Amino acid sequence: MRTLINEVSKSIGKEVTLYGWIHRIRDLGKISFIILRDRSGLIQLVTEHTPEFPVESVVKAAGVARLNEKAPGGIEIELKDIKVLAEAHGDLPIAVNQDPAKLSLEAILDHRIISLRNPKILSIFRLQSGILKYFSEHMRNEGFTEIKTSKLIGTGTEGGTGLFPVQYFDRKMFLAQSPQFYKQAMVSSGLESVFEIGDAYRAEKHDTPRHLNEYVSLDVETAFIDSEQELMDLEQRILKSIFKGLAEDSAGIIETWGSDIPSAEDVDKIPRITHDEAKEIISKESGKKVFEINPEGERILCEWAGETHGIDAVFVYAFPRRKRPFYTYPVENHKTMSFDLLFRGLEITTGGRRINEYPMLLESIERFHLNPEGLADYLDIFKYGCPPHGGFAIGLERLTQKILGLANVKEASLFPRDRKRVRP
Amino acid sequence: MRTLINEVSKSIGKEVTLYGWIHRIRDLGKISFIILRDRSGLIQLVTEHTPEFPVESVVKAAGVARLNEKAPGGIEIELKDIKVLAEAHGDLPIAVNQDPAKLSLEAILDHRIISLRNPKILSIFRLQSGILKYFSEHMRNEGFTEIKTSKLIGTGTEGGTGLFPVQYFDRKMFLAQSPQFYKQAMVSSGLESVFEIGDAYRAEKHDTPRHLNEYVSLDVETAFIDSEQELMDLEQRILKSIFKGLAEDSAGIIETWGSDIPSAEDVDKIPRITHDEAKEIISKESGKKVFEINPEGERILCEWAGETHGIDAVFVYAFPRRKRPFYTYPVENHKTMSFDLLFRGLEITTGGRRINEYPMLLESIERFHLNPEGLADYLDIFKYGCPPHGGFAIGLERLTQKILGLANVKEASLFPRDRKRVRP
Numbered sequence: 042m043r044t045l046i047n048e049v050s051k052s053i054g055k056e057v058t059l060y061g062w063i064h065r066i067r068d069l070g071k072i073s074f075i076i077l078r079d080r081s082g083l084i085q086l087v088t089e090h091t092p093e094f095p096v097e098s099v100v101k102a103a104g105v106a107r108l109n110e111k112a113p114g115g116i117e118i119e120l121k122d123i124k125v126l127a128e129a130h131g132d133l134p135i136a137v138n139q140d141p142a143k144l145s146l147e148a149i150l151d152h153r154i155i156s157l158r159n160p161k162i163l164s165i166f167r168l169q170s171g172i173l174k175y176f177s178e179h180m181r182n183e184g185f186t187e188i189k190t191s192k193l194i195g196t197g198t199e200g201g202t203g204l205f206p207v208q209y210f211d212r213k214m215f216l217a218q219s220p221q222f223y224k225q226a227m228v229s230s231g232l233e234s235v236f237e238i239g240d241a242y243r244a245e246k247h248d249t250p251r252h253l254n255e256y257v258s259l260d261v262e263t264a265f266i267d268s269e270q271e272l273m274d275l276e277q278r279i280l281k282s283i284f285k286g287l288a289e290d291s292a293g294i295i296e297t298w299g300s301d302i303p304s305a306e307d308v309d310k311i312p313r314i315t316h317d318e319a320k321e322i323i324s325k326e327s328g329k330k331v332f333e334i335n336p337e338g339e340r341i342l343c344e345w346a347g348e349t350h351g352i353d354a355v356f357v358y359a360f361p362r363r364k365r366p367f368y369t370y371p372v373e374n375h376k377t378m379s380f381d382l383l384f385r386g387l388e389i390t391t392g393g394r395r396i397n398e399y400p401m402l403l404e405s406i407e408r409f410h411l412n413p414e415g416l417a418d419y420l421d422i423f424k425y426g427c428p429p430h431g432g433f434a435i436g437l438e439r440l441t442q443k444i445l446g447l448a449n450v451k452e453a454s455l456f457p458r459d460r461k462r463v464r465p
Numbered sequence: 466m467r468t469l470i471n472e473v474s475k476s477i478g479k480e481v482t483l484y485g486w487i488h489r490i491r492d493l494g495k496i497s498f499i500i501l502r503d504r505s506g507l508i509q510l511v512t513e514h515t516p517e518f519p520v521e522s523v524v525k526a527a528g529v530a531r532l533n534e535k536a537p538g539g540i541e542i543e544l545k546d547i548k549v550l551a552e553a554h555g556d557l558p559i560a561v562n563q564d565p566a567k568l569s570l571e572a573i574l575d576h577r578i579i580s581l582r583n584p585k586i587l588s589i590f591r592l593q594s595g596i597l598k599y600f601s602e603h604m605r606n607e608g609f610t611e612i613k614t615s616k617l618i619g620t621g622t623e624g625g626t627g628l629f630p631v632q633y634f635d636r637k638m639f640l641a642q643s644p645q646f647y648k649q650a651m652v653s654s655g656l657e658s659v660f661e662i663g664d665a666y667r668a669e670k671h672d673t674p675r676h677l678n679e680y681v682s683l684d685v686e687t688a689f690i691d692s693e694q695e696l697m698d699l700e701q702r703i704l705k706s707i708f709k710g711l712a713e714d715s716a717g718i719i720e721t722w723g724s725d726i727p728s729a730e731d732v733d734k735i736p737r738i739t740h741d742e743a744k745e746i747i748s749k750e751s752g753k754k755v756f757e758i759n760p761e762g763e764r765i766l767c768e769w770a771g772e773t774h775g776i777d778a779v780f781v782y783a784f785p786r787r788k789r790p791f792y793t794y795p796v797e798n799h800k801t802m803s804f805d806l807l808f809r810g811l812e813i814t815t816g817g818r819r820i821n822e823y824p825m826l827l828e829s830i831e832r833f834h835l836n837p838e839g840l841a842d843y844l845d846i847f848k849y850g851c852p853p854h855g856g857f858a859i860g861l862e863r864l865t866q867k868i869l870g871l872a873n874v875k876e877a878s879l880f881p882r883d884r885k886r887v888r889p
Contacts, residue, residue: 063850078655079655099852126853127853128850129850152845157655173613174605189861190880193887195888205632208630210670210884227590231581232590232591238662240616399552418888421576421579424555427523428551455647458615458633
């Protein structure tokens with residue numbers, strides 16, 4: 042029977058069988074200390090034999106659990122027997138058992154298969170798994186239905202730029218930038234409230250700490266809303282569930298990364314300001330005239346929110362119509378019922394109410410100089426009666442990045458893709 | 466305050482406000498009956514006014530809830546006020562309020578945006594959402610970590626055939642056929658047990674009731690197993706959780722489709738037979754000599770299992786090495802530690818133990834005449850110590866299809882892609 046490392050404390054004085062990786066070896070001649078790593082943690086093995094296998098070898102180790110104040114974690118295993126299940130071959134290209142801060146981002150990502158063995162690096166993805174869990178649980182608790190839609194599309198609802206072409210048998214298709222079209226279709230189909238966890242692709246040439254060409258989008262769409270204000274309420278409820286869950290089961294990871302997580306009270310304090318107010322605040326704080334909210338502006342707004350509201354996050358709404366897609370619901374003075382959520386200096390969500398009335402949508406398509414024929418399938422959603430609705434998307438990697446305070450969003454993607462990075 | 470249709474029974478004698486779609490109108494002159502549809506169900510509205518909006522229009526309706534034995538469901542709403550929120554424009558290309566058995570599969574899929582409004586068709590995807598829920602919950606309960614891996618790959622681990630090429634900036638990439646490489650990497654990284662819900666792409670020219678070119682794969686991989694037998698145990702536990710959850714919350718849907726769901730006791734009875742035994746059974750039942758298990762053979766095996774074991778499902782294991790990928794763990798007599806699960810006549814899972822020892826993998830690559838250089842990143846997983854492990858994948862659409870007894874797997878995909886079908 043296997044004992045997990047984090048359960049050895051229940052078997053003091055007894056023999057246990059552990060499985061795991063050799064994390065570190067300290068050979069003092071007469072005695073050797075071996076640190077064993079499994080999915081639940083690290084533990085020290087003590088033996089009088091000289092270990093004859095390199096670090097990272099996978100072993101089955103049997104021995105007696107003893108309390109020892111000097112051992113890391115206060116427990117060690119007096120080794121009786123150790124069997125190598127898979128021996129490591131050759132020197133590691135990067136060290137796995139050291140502080141990853143010593144490694145460059147390039148080294149971490151070039152040797153991704155190996156760097157993920159570092160417990161601190163791997164912990165990013167344990168936390169990310171928690172985000173997926175608490176997000177889905179929250180959506181289901183609010184009566185949302187999970188959907189899975191095609192990522193292979195004929196043309197983009199938002200035009201053909203920024204799309205990766207796919208050779209699909211004898212024709213060209215594209216990788217979807219978002220499930221926008223499909224989640225609106227599913228609201229209209231009668232599900233009313235839907236969510237999707239899916240890949241999104243952006244053929245943008247940016248190489249910045251905030252961009253990925255392939256990312257996971259947490260998409261939400263819901264019917265019978267009046268304005269974007271209800272969507273911001275919904276996003277606050279979702280974030281509270283995610284943050285609460287992570288505070289409970291990932292506190293150690295957050296601490297290891299030197300970060301902290303907003304409380305429910307903090308999330309309730311997130312201010313809501315209009316796009317015009319946002320520009321004024323940035324102007325005032327930076328002393329410069331502001332024409333649009335760029336990344337520097339996003340950082341300034343979050344700092345302002347931190348100082349004035351006690352949480353470095355802010356909703357910006359009422360974006361001008363020319364800055365939003367054609368399907369965004371317009372309001373007077375060329376504004377829209379749309380919003381962004383900025384969190385710790387970065388936009389992590391874009392959303393809004395969508396146009397649901399067929400005549401208004403036709404008018405908007407004309408106004409944006411788009412071709413209604415290319416949008417025929419999209420228009421069918423609205424032609425036959427579509428409820429007022431709206432939604433938003435949260436970038437999974439960006440949210441992970443900001444929760445842990447990672448410098449680059451690529452650190453929060455298991456196998457990131459950028460213009461040059463196509464492997465592993 | 467909105468009342469959902471399935472909650473009206475709590476408000477008999479009171480005024481309620483409902484939101485939904487006009488499902489059907491019966492205008493008798495002096496009196497009209499309107500069937501309203503929302504995400505929770507259908508209800509009858511009664512009015513002395515002639516409705517002046519077409520079916521599928523979206524409305525807000527207020528009225529008093531009354532018990533009426535003659536009304537469908539025993540309750541009706543005495544309409545006080547009705548407001549059109551979004552009027553339907555033009556005649557529907559297909560009827561939404563009729564039995565979908567009257568429509569061809571082509572009509573259903575060509576008009577997918579509209580046909581999904583049919584409650585019976587839409588119910589397929591409510592049940593599918595439940596599969597996603599119970600699958601993830603089960604995996605987390607067994608300590609598995611959810612991962613999200615890239616679908617853009619340089620080359621296939623299983624060679625370049627059957628892959629869709631993507632123009633990725635100035636180079637060619639491919640859409641992944643499975644997360645095989647990545648889930649093995651994540652086992653080896655130290656997570657040990659992982660699952661992924663992700664898209665998989667097969668550039669196969671088949672046009673059959675069992676093939677999709679884009680589908681959702683429920684992938685599982687776990688460390689420290691000895692053989693494929695433990696994987697079959699795991700899959701039985703997963704299926705029991707999914708079937709139990711669906712029996713509780715989707716019984717109505719399963720009944721509507723005239724299907725039934727296996728009990729936990731049934732799942733425990735699934736027989737396990739070797740590939741050789743499977744061929745013998747097919748030979749015996751069909752009276753023909755059998756060289757491989759084709760779709761007809763899969764149907765025969767499930768019928769046999771139904772008759773002899775009381776459940777029309779069967780695990781087939783010990784496939785010959787030449788029928789499995791190079792990474793499948795070999796055993797004596799040119800066999801492998803691999804298996805398929807056939808359910809109601811269809812293969813819904815392929816899996817097995819994988820080779821984890823580096824020298825054995827190098828040998829297998831040579832034996833299969835593959836190029837180790839093209840597999841350098843894959844080999845890194847094993848070079849530095851990888852535990853014994855294995856896994857499998859369940860096709861979401863195939864499982865949905867078989868639970869509901871749908872004739873074609875395309876019915877179980879919201880927006881299916883095949884060689885010709887590229888929209889909506």
